[in-house]
Amino acid sequence: MTATTVRPPVIEPGPEPDPSSHIPKRESRRKTEQPPRRKITWNLIKAQRALLVMAVPLVLYQILFKYVPAYGWAMAFQNFRPGRGSIWNQEWVGFYNFVNLFTGLNGERFARVVVNTLGQSILTLIVGTLGAIILALLLNEIKNLPFKRVLQNITYMPHFLSWVVVASLAAVALSLPSSGGFINQLLLDLHIVDEPVLFLTQPNYFWGIVAGTNLWKELGWNTILYLAAITAISPALYEAAEVDGAGRYRKMWSITLPGIMPTIVVLLIINSGWILSTNFELPYFLGNGVVAERAETIDVFVLRYGYQLGNYSLAVVAGIFKTVVAIILVGSANMAAKRLNQETLV
Amino acid sequence: MTTLTADSTTPRPDAPRRRRKRWTLEQTIFTTLNTSFLVLLAVVMLYPLLNTLAISFNDGSDAVRGGIGIWPRVFSLKNYDVVLHMGSIYQAFFMSVLKTVVVVATNLFFTSMLAYALSRSEFVFRKPITIIFVLTMYFDAGLIPNYLLIKDLGMLNTFQAYWVPVIISAFNLILLRTYIKSIPEEIIESARIDGAGEFRTWWQIVMPLCKPTLAVVGLFVAVGSWNSWLDTLLYNSGEQWLTTLQYELQKLLSSSMNAGLDSAQTGGAAAAAAGGGQVTTPVALRSAIVMVAAVPILFVYPFLQKHFVSGIMIGSVKG
Structure with missing residues (x-):
């Protein structure tokens, strides 16, 4: 009971002269209570020992599991052989692995891997963003609320399926009709193609397959923030546009779309920071040897070529490359979002 | 709400009424298209799972013939029997x-x-x-x-x-x-x-x-x-x-x-x-x-x- 009543700041109709000043007043009171800089004294730490007991072990835990593994980066400068024992008994080779990965035969392969990662991510990002915006606009036009809710729940559902399941579904959907490939069946029934298409053996289709499968899984989920942004648009704007004779499309184009533009821009910027970190499972499961030239991404390279074939050192170099680029991209994306004066989404 | 009484007496609300009528037609078309599209989308979201569900309850050798929709053709619990x-x-x-x-x-x-x-x-x-x-x-x-x-x-x-x-x-x-x-x-x-x-x-x-x-x-x-x-x-x-x-x-x-x-x-x-x-x-x-x-x-x-x-x-x- 109380859980529901305390959540919004309750404005009590009490003796206060102006009830609306209640919230800002409390905020400012809290601020004045806490001066921005406080000297950390032993007394203060002692007084807060309970909070410290809560936090410090978990901070140490986080450092151990998230930062300490960086000692493994030493492998990038070694010729790591698991047989030699721990990381301290290895042969040091300087920048040999970096040269090895970025030049020569490996260099060609790695360049292709980076291009694949970027291509799949960018295509996924563009298709996903456009799809989510269009779906949010269309859902917003549905005035029958129960129907709208059913549609939303159906489109959110694939987000909760695992990538393994989704990859299995995609593998079936894209196979031959005899293996249950209903996409081929549909294309044949509609006489769009005469022969079934072997989608998963055509390198040129692979990026599209990744983007399409991502779209299927995340389309509904990605509309949530856009739908929320749409509800924040003032109804007065729509009323004013109606008085001026604006139709449905005009209102969509001139009010709704500009209204969610800040959200679109922020999400695009933030997501572009993750461009090297996405796309692992689909290329891993669907990318067979025939389409490897278009399928292999950095993460797949690290797992297949590094972990499973024992080329640890090269895989660590590739991983370092990915992390460093990702940090640069995320950092600049956050800065760009701040420059645009938007709140940064975590 | 009150236009019913107003438009019969004064000619002025005529123009808005005509406009509203056209708007209603446009709205009907749009709503129909939009609803059909979204229903189609819901089908696209659900179909792969329902199809897999149907195949999982279908006899394996029959499934090879293809063409199973969202309902098993030759019902069989064999697949689950084997899996379990x-x-x-x-x-x-x-x-x-x-x-x-x-x-x-x-x-x-x-x-x-x-x-x-x-x-x-x-x-x-x-x-x-x-x-x-x-x-x-x-x-x-x-x-x-x-x-x-x-x-x-x-x-x-x-x-x-x-x-x-x-x-x-x-x-x-x-x-x-x-x-x-x-x-x-x-x-x-x-x-x-x-x-x-x-x-x-x-x-x-x-x-x-x-x-x-x-x-x-x-x-x-x-x-x-x-x-x-x-x-x-x-x-x-x-x-x-x-x-x-x-x-x-x-x-x-x-x-x-x-x-x-x-x-x-x-x-x-x-x-x-x-x-x-x-x-x-x-x-x-x-x-x-x-x-x-x-x-x-x-x-x-x-x-x-x-x-x-x-x-x-x-x-x-x-x-």
Whole structure:
């Protein structure tokens, strides 16, 4: 009971002269209570020992599991052989692995891997963003609320399926009709193609397959923030546009779309920071040897070529490359979002 | 509402009425198109799962003929019979459930405790600790260094490798902290005055108030844990009893993707006889395992879906 009543700041109709000043007043009171800089004294730490007991072990835990593994980066400068024992008994080779990965035969392969990662991510990002915006606009036009809710729940559902399941579904959907490939069946029934298409053996289709499968899984989920942004648009704007004779499309184009533009821009910027970190499972499961030239991404390279074939050192170099680029991209994306004066989404 | 009386007497409202009529026609067309499109989209979202469900209940050798829609043509429980008699699937199901329960419990406990500490504005190390955690959303040492750490800690092929590395996620931490901050300070102050310490305030005052958000975070964590397979592959693939459902499914998927391309070209006719009168095929078997792996999520989903939109919204506002 109380859980529901305390959540919004309750404005009590009490003796206060102006009830609306209640919230800002409390905020400012809290601020004045806490001066921005406080000297950390032993007394203060002692007084807060309970909070410290809560936090410090978990901070140490986080450092151990998230930062300490960086000692493994030493492998990038070694010729790591698991047989030699721990990381301290290895042969040091300087920048040999970096040269090895970025030049020569490996260099060609790695360049292709980076291009694949970027291509799949960018295509996924563009298709996903456009799809989510269009779906949010269309859902917003549905005035029958129960129907709208059913549609939303159906489109959110694939987000909760695992990538393994989704990859299995995609593998079936894209196979031959005899293996249950209903996409081929549909294309044949509609006489769009005469022969079934072997989608998963055509390198040129692979990026599209990744983007399409991502779209299927995340389309509904990605509309949530856009739908929320749409509800924040003032109804007065729509009323004013109606008085001026604006139709449905005009209102969509001139009010709704500009209204969610800040959200679109922020999400695009933030997501572009993750461009090297996405796309692992689909290329891993669907990318067979025939389409490897278009399928292999950095993460797949690290797992297949590094972990499973024992080329640890090269895989660590590739991983370092990915992390460093990702940090640069995320950092600049956050800065760009701040420059645009938007709140940064975590 | 009152135009009925107005337009019969004065000519002025005529123009708006005509316009409104045209608008209504346009609206009808648009609504029809829009509704049909969205219904079609819903079908596209549901069809792959319903199709797999139908194939999983269909006789394997019959399924090879193709053309099964959303209803089995030759009904058979053979696929499930075979799947449920694979010892590994039972074990994997049990391990997936156990792992998910332990991960959700430990993750909610530790994340909410730290979120409470970080929500206290008087806490001196609030800022640096928050930064340490937020940075881990961006910094990743990489797959092999993480593997090496687990190995050096002696956690390879142990149950601990499933839950110990994931007791806190930075994103959920920020989400919960933001929510706890929104709890009126007066409630926490009154708990203090009544003599409650920090642990008691967190456990008995703040936690009950966070139930809706905890439900959302718990859902995200549970889905993430249930759906993960890489941890099994990297850390625990050496022990059969530690196998999980998603891992078994991905093994099946990988092998059929690698070996199945030739058989796909010859029509997938390589039907593996599995004893008894009826046969089952790799595709039919995989369909059954997909359903076993997906159904628990789809079963929990309706109960929690009303919460998660609010959860996303809390997470999107940086505190």
